[in-house]
Amino acid sequence: MHDLLAPSPDRAGTGSVKWDRYRGRDILPFWVADMDFTSAPSILEALQRRVDHGVFGYTQPPPETVGATREYLHGRHGLEAPAEWMVWLPGLVPALNLASRAFGHEGAGVITATPVYPPFLTAPQNARVPLQGIPLVRTGNRWTFDWATLEALDDGGLFLLCNPHNPVGACFRQDELVALRDLARAKGWVVCTDEIHCDLILEEEVEHVPFLSLTEPGRDRVLALYSPSKTYNLPGLACAYALLPGEEERLAFRREAAGLITEVNCFGYTGCTAAYREGESWRQELLAVLRANRDRVYEVLGRYPDWLTLHPMEATYLAWMDARRLPMDSPARFFEDHGVGLSDGEDFGAPGWLRLNFGCPPDLLEEGLGRMERALAGLRPTATTAPR
Numbered sequence: 001m002h003d004l005l006a007p008s009p010d011r012a013g014t015g016s017v018k019w020d021r022y023r024g025r026d027i028l029p030f031w032v033a034d035m036d037f038t039s040a041p042s043i044l045e046a047l048q049r050r051v052d053h054g055v056f057g058y059t060q061p062p063p064e065t066v067g068a069t070r071e072y073l074h075g076r077h078g079l080e081a082p083a084e085w086m087v088w089l090p091g092l093v094p095a096l097n098l099a100s101r102a103f104g105h106e107g108a109g110v111i112t113a114t115p116v117y118p119p120f121l122t123a124p125q126n127a128r129v130p131l132q133g134i135p136l137v138r139t140g141n142r143w144t145f146d147w148a149t150l151e152a153l154d155d156g157g158l159f160l161l162c163n164p165h166n167p168v169g170a171c172f173r174q175d176e177l178v179a180l181r182d183l184a185r186a187k188g189w190v191v192c193t194d195e196i197h198c199d200l201i202l203e204e205e206v207e208h209v210p211f212l213s214l215t216e217p218g219r220d221r222v223l224a225l226y227s228p229s230k231t232y233n234l235p236g237l238a239c240a241y242a243l244l245p246g247e248e249e250r251l252a253f254r255r256e257a258a259g260l261i262t263e264v265n266c267f268g269y270t271g272c273t274a275a276y277r278e279g280e281s282w283r284q285e286l287l288a289v290l291r292a293n294r295d296r297v298y299e300v301l302g303r304y305p306d307w308l309t310l311h312p313m314e315a316t317y318l319a320w321m322d323a324r325r326l327p328m329d330s331p332a333r334f335f336e337d338h339g340v341g342l343s344d345g346e347d348f349g350a351p352g353w354l355r356l357n358f359g360c361p362p363d364l365l366e367e368g369l370g371r372m373e374r375a376l377a378g379l380r381p382t383a384t385t386a387p388r
């Protein structure tokens, strides 16, 4: 048993992006997507052994990292990924930008389904290519693609897919992904699929379908992005990789990276190897904590249906809520004023929505939810209880 329920270590003074935003103010951070859990002991031990070695020179992907990654992709996701498909990177955000530069200059430009993780919106802008943000639609309890609008887009360009989707928490189903693949074939789009959240599926009956598993080398133009960083809480180790089955796409992608993208640091590879080889029991315990946290978020915030609407989410540790009925211009500012730092939906292309990161020990979440309740209760005399 790992102690994921223990209070978080104090992250002050560690240069934490998440905590430093509110340094010196009584605001608890539930925004940027890292978690407040200590890493798995097996990862800490592997990193310690690497420190003890004492030499930290330029490092290429060690064979054991490549082997562990191939075993992980095959064992967990049924993917056969030869080492030559892999391009190692210090993050997936660089990969979104490289893909936009390499493939976004034709026809439709860069297409993505919104709202979405902000770098999907800024990467095309950085690459000076047009962005086509096509809003996701809700059918029943699920978010899906707006097929009619997608079908009307031009041929050529790049589709940036986020699956599981940040922030709406959807896991796209096989039939949706097959339809997207077929549309990409018909349109000649390259598909870049970011699957960084694929090992954080909270709905037990839902399975992640890797987009690559539906494609054929030589027929589909595709790149798939992965990293152990979200699942094992290692984003500060800066280790990610792209899988590019097509030689032409691989060369185009590498050309954009040449001279600009640094190697992954030696600790990144060590963390990745240990996560994939020895992290599974920790991941299972993490999922149990995240499921309980998610249920608690829905239970507490579900008491305020006049102000907040939470849609069912299938994956990630990010709850996405519609706060547009709150009687103020900036719901994010309102909750900050009550001591809770959430992500502002505006950054994702959805003003008035909020994202709450519940990847933290339950005591911290409870304190944050309590503050949110007090803020909401102050808006009217009594709270009603609504089912999830």
Ligand SMILES: Cc1ncc(COP(=O)(O)O)c(C=O)c1O
Binding pocket: 033, 090, 091, 092, 093, 094, 117, 162, 166, 194, 196, 197, 227, 229, 235, 240
């Ligand atoms: C969908 C998605 N892609 C990429 C990232 C960040 O990737 P990296 O830290 O490897 O640049 C995040 C982080 O929240 C994310 O949610």
